[in-house]
Amino acid sequence: MGKYNQDFKVLTKRELCANTYHFKIQAPLIAKKILAGQFIMIRPNENSERIPLSICGWNREEGYIELIIMSAGRTSTEATIKEVGDSFKDVVGPLGQRSHIAKYDGACVLMGGGYGTGAIIPTARDLKEAGNRVIGVVGARSENLLLMVDELKDACDEVYLTTNDGSIGIEGFVTHALEEIQKKEKVSSVLAVGPVPMMIAVANMTKEDGIECWVSLNAIMVDGTGMCGACRVTVGGKTKFACFHGPDFNGHEVDFKELMTRQKMFVDQEKIAMEAFTGALEK
Amino acid sequence: MANNKRPGPSAKERMAKPRNEMPLHSAEERIRHFNEVPTGYSLEQAMDEASRCIQCKKPDCIGGCPVGINIPEFLLQLEGGDVAGAAKTIRQNNFLPAACGRVCPQDKQCEAVCIVGKKNDSVGIGNLERFVADYEREHDLDRMPEIAPDTGKKIAVIGSGPAGMTAAYELRVRGHDVTIFEAFHRGGGVMVYGIPRFRLPLEIIDEDLKLLEEMGVEIVYDMIIGRTLSLDDLLETEGFDSVFIASGAGLPKMLGVPGENLNGVYSANEYLTRIYLMHANYFPEHPTPIYQGKKLAVIGAGNTAMDVLRTGKRLGAEVTCYYRRSHDEAPARSEELEHAEQEFIDFKWLSSPIEFIGDENGFVKAIKCEVMELSEPDDSGRRRPVPTGESFTDEVDTVVFSLGCDVNPTIPDSTRDVTTNKWGIMMVDPVTYHTSKPGVFAGGDTVTGGSTVILAMGQAKTAAKYIHEYVMGNFEYELNVPTDPEAPGVQWGFAK
Ligand SMILES: Cc1cc2nc3c(=O)[nH]c(=O)nc-3n(C[C@H](O)[C@H](O)[C@H](O)COP(=O)(O)OP(=O)(O)OC[C@H]3O[C@@H](n4cnc5c(N)ncnc54)[C@H](O)[C@@H]3O)c2cc1C
Ligand SMILES: Cc1cc2nc3c(=O)[nH]c(=O)nc-3n(C[C@H](O)[C@H](O)[C@H](O)COP(=O)(O)OP(=O)(O)OC[C@H]3O[C@@H](n4cnc5c(N)ncnc54)[C@H](O)[C@@H]3O)c2cc1C
Ligand code: FES
Numbered sequence: 040m041g042k043y044n045q046d047f048k049v050l051t052k053r054e055l056c057a058n059t060y061h062f063k064i065q066a067p068l069i070a071k072k073i074l075a076g077q078f079i080m081i082r083p084n085e086n087s088e089r090i091p092l093s094i095c096g097w098n099r100e101e102g103y104i105e106l107i108i109m110s111a112g113r114t115s116t117e118a119t120i121k122e123v124g125d126s127f128k129d130v131v132g133p134l135g136q137r138s139h140i141a142k143y144d145g146a147c148v149l150m151g152g153g154y155g156t157g158a159i160i161p162t163a164r165d166l167k168e169a170g171n172r173v174i175g176v177v178g179a180r181s182e183n184l185l186l187m188v189d190e191l192k193d194a195c196d197e198v199y200l201t202t203n204d205g206s207i208g209i210e211g212f213v214t215h216a217l218e219e220i221q222k223k224e225k226v227s228s229v230l231a232v233g234p235v236p237m238m239i240a241v242a243n244m245t246k247e248d249g250i251e252c253w254v255s256l257n258a259i260m261v262d263g264t265g266m267c268g269a270c271r272v273t274v275g276g277k278t279k280f281a282c283f284h285g286p287d288f289n290g291h292e293v294d295f296k297e298l299m300t301r302q303k304m305f306v307d308q309e310k311i312a313m314e315a316f317t318g319a320l321e322k
Numbered sequence: 323m324a325n326n327k328r329p330g331p332s333a334k335e336r337m338a339k340p341r342n343e344m345p346l347h348s349a350e351e352r353i354r355h356f357n358e359v360p361t362g363y364s365l366e367q368a369m370d371e372a373s374r375c376i377q378c379k380k381p382d383c384i385g386g387c388p389v390g391i392n393i394p395e396f397l398l399q400l401e402g403g404d405v406a407g408a409a410k411t412i413r414q415n416n417f418l419p420a421a422c423g424r425v426c427p428q429d430k431q432c433e434a435v436c437i438v439g440k441k442n443d444s445v446g447i448g449n450l451e452r453f454v455a456d457y458e459r460e461h462d463l464d465r466m467p468e469i470a471p472d473t474g475k476k477i478a479v480i481g482s483g484p485a486g487m488t489a490a491y492e493l494r495v496r497g498h499d500v501t502i503f504e505a506f507h508r509g510g511g512v513m514v515y516g517i518p519r520f521r522l523p524l525e526i527i528d529e530d531l532k533l534l535e536e537m538g539v540e541i542v543y544d545m546i547i548g549r550t551l552s553l554d555d556l557l558e559t560e561g562f563d564s565v566f567i568a569s570g571a572g573l574p575k576m577l578g579v580p581g582e583n584l585n586g587v588y589s590a591n592e593y594l595t596r597i598y599l600m601h602a603n604y605f606p607e608h609p610t611p612i613y614q615g616k617k618l619a620v621i622g623a624g625n626t627a628m629d630v631l632r633t634g635k636r637l638g639a640e641v642t643c644y645y646r647r648s649h650d651e652a653p654a655r656s657e658e659l660e661h662a663e664q665e666f667i668d669f670k671w672l673s674s675p676i677e678f679i680g681d682e683n684g685f686v687k688a689i690k691c692e693v694m695e696l697s698e699p700d701d702s703g704r705r706r707p708v709p710t711g712e713s714f715t716d717e718v719d720t721v722v723f724s725l726g727c728d729v730n731p732t733i734p735d736s737t738r739d740v741t742t743n744k745w746g747i748m749m750v751d752p753v754t755y756h757t758s759k760p761g762v763f764a765g766g767d768t769v770t771g772g773s774t775v776i777l778a779m780g781q782a783k784t785a786a787k788y789i790h791e792y793v794m795g796n797f798e799y800e801l802n803v804p805t806d807p808e809a810p811g812v813q814w815g816f817a818k
Binding site: 309 | 506507543544550551572573576578582585588592595600609612613684
């Protein structure tokens with residue numbers, strides 16, 4: 040194997056909550072280049088689909104990247120069943136643009152749901168380094184589904200937790216935390232990464248309040264490099280490629296309805312693919 | 323060898339012989355699978371076809387070939403049954419003959435200027451190139467070229483399509499240490515994820531990639547230059563003496579009409595990549611999905627459109643081509659258009675889509691087209707389509723745009739000193755293919771904005787010659803890299 044052919048080995052694996060794992064993957068070249076807000080494409084195995092994943096951390100010297108993978112269907116499950124010492128067949132990146140980093144007068148509020156809680160950590164660090172007060176908000180249905188809270192606390196000045204059932208933190212949604220924060224201080228910029236309904240709620244609320252809002256769009260992707268247009272999203276009335284122009288966009292301009300529709304493009308096939316896979320596993 | 327000394331029939335008799343038609347699978351059969359459509363000549367047929375060449379004293383066909391294959395020579399060898407010799411002759415100029423014999427637009431190149439073709443059907447040069455290459459592969463003839471002693475120079479090639487493969491070959495033959503960096507997990511470029519398997523089987527491309535590796539070229543996958551490593555990394559920290567950019571075009575054009583982001587609407591790149599790179603036609607063994615509609619509309623009538631039409635047919639859809647001009651203006655290679663027409667594909671000429679209509683779930687359910695007519699020829703002789711004011715609506719459940727590509731901005735975006743024109747095409751010196759960045763050359767679709775395998779190869783060959791001079795320290799040219807953002811990409815002048 041030559042100098043550049045990399046072995047994307049699983050260095051560590053940790054369960055964060057049901058079906059969701061934190062992985063450290065050996066990928067020295069990507070680790071050197073990755074920036075906050077960017078993502079990678081992986082193929083767990085030969086013949087797997089290519090899927091996009093955010094990066095929640097990296098170590099440039101030791102040459103690894105950190106991922107949070109939730110098994111949502113076939114390919115993410117192919118990834119989450121990898122163990123330490125196994126390798127991912129392909130890892131490509133870094134892809135997409137860096138998150139928007141600037142110096143604001145008010146606080147920056149970064150909101151994460153699911154794997155999004157990991158994805159906002161590098162951006163939180165960069166915003167803090169740029170001299171901002173950075174507040175993290177993590178939302179989940181219940182306490183046992185909150186993840187990466189300690190890591191987020193390290194990167195932020197303050198972290199709010201919200202749960203729908205009130206088992207910990209503020210009862211309700213991440214938007215309730217944003218209301219609380221706004222009662223106390225001026226908020227200049229918000230980034231939301233998570234399920235689309237959460238991003239819609241945050242976008243709507245910040246629009247009313249006149250606060251800048253960034254969202255990271257999880258469009259369906261194939262190549263992740265701008266070659267195919269699978270990831271088309273409409274932003275400000277114009278077609279953009281989420282993989283190339285994004286994944287972060289101005290939340291006030293995103294056509295979320297179209298995004299949700301396009302995410303459902305292959306639901307029938309996804310079921311068949313998953314059944315074929317679990318069927319093969321059982322055998 | 324001069325005409326009159328040649329044994330056998332006279333030139334007149336040769337010219338009168340009918341062309342050996344390429345045997346094909348029947349249309350009814352072939353639309354049920356992805357196997358190759360033509361089955362290839364037998365040795366007898368090939369020798370007979372080669373004997374139709376009259377060995378012109380001043381053969382135009384060589385000039386009609388963008389890489390200048392000595393066509394009369396290989397036909398003469400083939401006529402005498404010396405297939406190995408014919409293969410050697412072809413390989414002097416073309417290291418991808420099995421691919422080129424299948425996908426080159428011979429009807430616009432060598433065969434268009436064939437003298438026999440003036441009175442009769444031209445000699446089947448493409449079919450014969452294919453025969454020779456297949457024979458060579460099937461009989462395991464030695465394809466290894468002579469490789470010059472190591473020069474100690476390191477050259478990076480970006481992209482493993484035909485341009486990158488050719489440059490790597492040419493540079494390795496000259497004794498350089500060559501590494502290809504490829505963004506995808508497999509090599510071959512658009513030959514793999516554009517051109518369908520029923521026109522170009524994977525084994526052929528893989529054999530050629532294998533030959534490169536056997537020659538000592540290193541191919542690195544999953545490596546996006548401009549992302550994983552930058553051009554500056556290659557030149558400064560990674561120790562490459564020169565870089566050849568062969569990253570293709572790869573940015574799909576859309577029409578900009580309402581409804582084009584509905585579910586079920588794809589670019590040709592996405593549709594073909596899902597199938598030919600990710601094997602969605604073998605879903606779910608290969609888990610990448612494709613929405614398998616019953617009624618597929620394809621917009622455009624170039625090679626890509628023909629490939630999408632015929633692919634859709636093989637996936638079991640009813641397919642229709644919508645094109646705003648007429649049959650005679652269709653830019654596809656004539657054989658492709660003919661094969662598509664045989665395969666029960668419907669063509670709606672003079673139809674320009676103006677809207678896609680969706681159902682309540684956001685899936686496309688109909689296409690609305692404006693009926694066009696052709697204007698009188700303009701100064702350039704081209705008849706432009708103009709709307710008649712009439713329109714029609716067809717029910718469809720899948721739409722694929724096949725409108726060509728612009729150039730992907732990944733590399734120029736990451737390295738501002740490689741200049742592009744306003745369409746993203748990389749600007750190069752038209753003689754040497756040197757870009758605006760010292761030591762960096764470019765060729766293939768990335769400098770033309772989308773052309774053909776053979777033109778990409780021809781450019782790579784020329785560039786390789788100059789890259790060699792560059793790394794050996796005798797590259798002294800007055801470079802002329804256009805700076806005007808309106809400047810066109812590289813054009814190639816050869817037989818029309
Ligand atoms: C920029 C970006 C960053 C992401 N980061 C993460 C992350 O850090 N961790 C994580 O667990 N997930 C992340 N995702 C989502 C992840 O890519 C999908 O969960 C995964 O592709 C699902 O594939 P599957 O085969 O397991 O499931 P499937 O059964 O195929 O699909 C389940 C759902 O996932 C979505 N999806 C399916 N295929 C794709 C695809 N190729 N691209 C995008 N979405 C798809 C669809 O909405 C689908 O309904 C990210 C997505 C994007 C676009
Ligand atoms: C559907 C279709 C049908 C066609 N049919 C024909 C035909 O019949 N006959 C014919 O002659 N031509 C045909 N063509 C055109 C022909 O395929 C192209 O002109 C030719 O492949 C161009 O070669 P290339 O090497 O310049 O680029 P490509 O073949 O596009 O290869 C570029 C390679 O570079 C890689 N790459 C891109 N960016 C980077 C990066 N930043 N870092 C690393 N790697 C990168 C890509 O992944 C790709 O592998 C067809 C094209 C299509 C799309
Ligand atoms: S995923 Fe193909 S263009 Fe974005």
